[in-house]
Amino acid sequence: MKIYVPGDSAAISVGADEVAREIARLVPSAHIVRNGSRGALWLETLVEVDTPTSRIAYGPVTPEDVASLVEADFLNGGAHPLSLGKTDQIEWLASQDRVTFARVGIIDPISLDDYRAHGGLVGLTKALELSSDELIAEVTESGLRGRGGAGFPAGIKWRTVAQTPSVEKYICCNADEGDSGTFADRMLIEGDPFTLIEGMTIAGIAVGATKGIVYLRSEYPYAIATLQKAIDSARVNNWLGASVLGSAHSFDIQIRVGAGSYVCGEETAMLESIEGKRGVVRAKPPLPAIEGLFGQPTVINNVLTLSTVPMILAQGAAAYKARGVGRSLGTQVFQLAGNIARGGIVETAFGIPLNELVNTYGGGTLTKRPVRAVQIGGPLGAYFSTEQFETPMDYESLIAAGGMLGHGGIVVFDDTVDLAVQAKFAMEFCAIESCGKCTPCRIGSTRGAETIDLIINGVRIDENKKLLLDLCEVMTDGSLCAMGGLTPLPVKSAMINFPSDFNGVQK
């Protein structure tokens, strides 16, 4: 009898380990699988039992609930107040379009057999039959754009690396998911790490790289452990190594762990950090695709970008690009976070209105107070008001609305939020995390926080607002990378969309 108890760290954070232990104690015959999370995080710990007809879910389960579940014969899908019925019929999950996250929460993350049984390695097998050109053409054709935030077409980046001659090339996976409100990279790595390994291997074959590096942040110890197990297993099974699945291609992957620096999520700072140096941003050009890690041509892609590639190859570019709107094709893994009743992963085609994510899926705030603001795209993303809730969630619409999609994180705040305080935090965060290379970011952030403080305290408000906007302009135009360049985005959007918070009256 298989019982699924997520081993995802979000589930563990609310007691999944204790639930698993309690089930093992009360049902010694149970075969407990520590799957990833289905993504409905408000239902964690979500326990599933494998019945002959389908998987039946119970949640949120606490260790104290286990005894009554056993009494209710949950092993055979028995009725219980926590029963949610068949997992694949839970509306919140069933209405999503899971492509990148197709296997997350379903399989045993570190079982290669399970991975194969659920369509794993189909993409890589197909990739091995294609030429480099055909492979890159397929990725380009799918319309896949970088999910890290910049939205650069993946195929074009790959082509540049493929066409740059060098005996040594690298595939660097950016798993430095530092944006608050984002956790999709973590959940994918903890729930389906083989997909990332497969995507990186395909990228390696496409561009002629034999070395892959995953730069994974130290704040994700559970993801590091799971990915390492998966890499070890892929090596033992002759997938990674001198001969990828028996082919003439060689590819291997190493994890490099971050050290608590937010700016190292910026791609050139990440390269410096992988090289063992201070995480200081590099000037571009040269593009990393031409002169990247250790001076060699390097593909840098986010976890979600690389993890989507196997599905694109398995199902075809046409199937992927049939989803989405305009130039935002395929699906986006949105992450509902902050003060939200039903937080978690919502993967769906681009173009879904913000309102549907926050209210239909998210169910409004956790505190049951009215939603006042949402920040989209992490600490460098804009604050939106509820008046902008019809905005379609795709790259272009969000830019047109004065924001950015970033890594797809949506942080909800209720009506107790003070946007001047949030704006000040944006500047403070930039001051703490700036790499220090350019002045507008290093000094401007500190002056920005001080100026907002003056506004909050009612000192020469109009004059200081003008000064702040001027400073924002200098930071936007004068910074080398997105850290200093986009810190003004949350600040200015807060000023524009919530002007009443900047009149010197503290909330």
Place this chain on the structure above:
Amino acid sequence: MKYSPWSQEQALLLLATLREEKGPVLMALQLMQKEFGYVDPACVELIANFFNKSRAEVHGVLTFYHDLRTTPPTRHQISICVAEACQAVGARALEKEVKGKFANETNDAYCFGNCALGPAAMVNGKIIGRATLAKIEKARH
């Protein structure tokens, strides 16, 4: 968490495991901290000599990253996430409360990727969701 007492001999044995790595300085510092709980100031010269780098380079890396520390850690280590998603559910108040009780062992952190179940905290390496002072105290013991 259990750490070995600082020993130069032990440190050199560990550094030898990184001999084949490209760009080993950050990895070396992380390895020192993992083994000894902190990076002893003597490591700077040790690592510089071992990998043929200048002491300035090693010092530069050591002082850039928030994770790296040069003094032994407290017995318990508490990190409270104070980034936006956790702020939205009361992280600032929790931070004050926890620091009021465990000032020496509490650090700010920015995001554990548990943003739908905040406030998030990490206590001795274990992640806590919907964190409260009571939950943190319990995990600390």
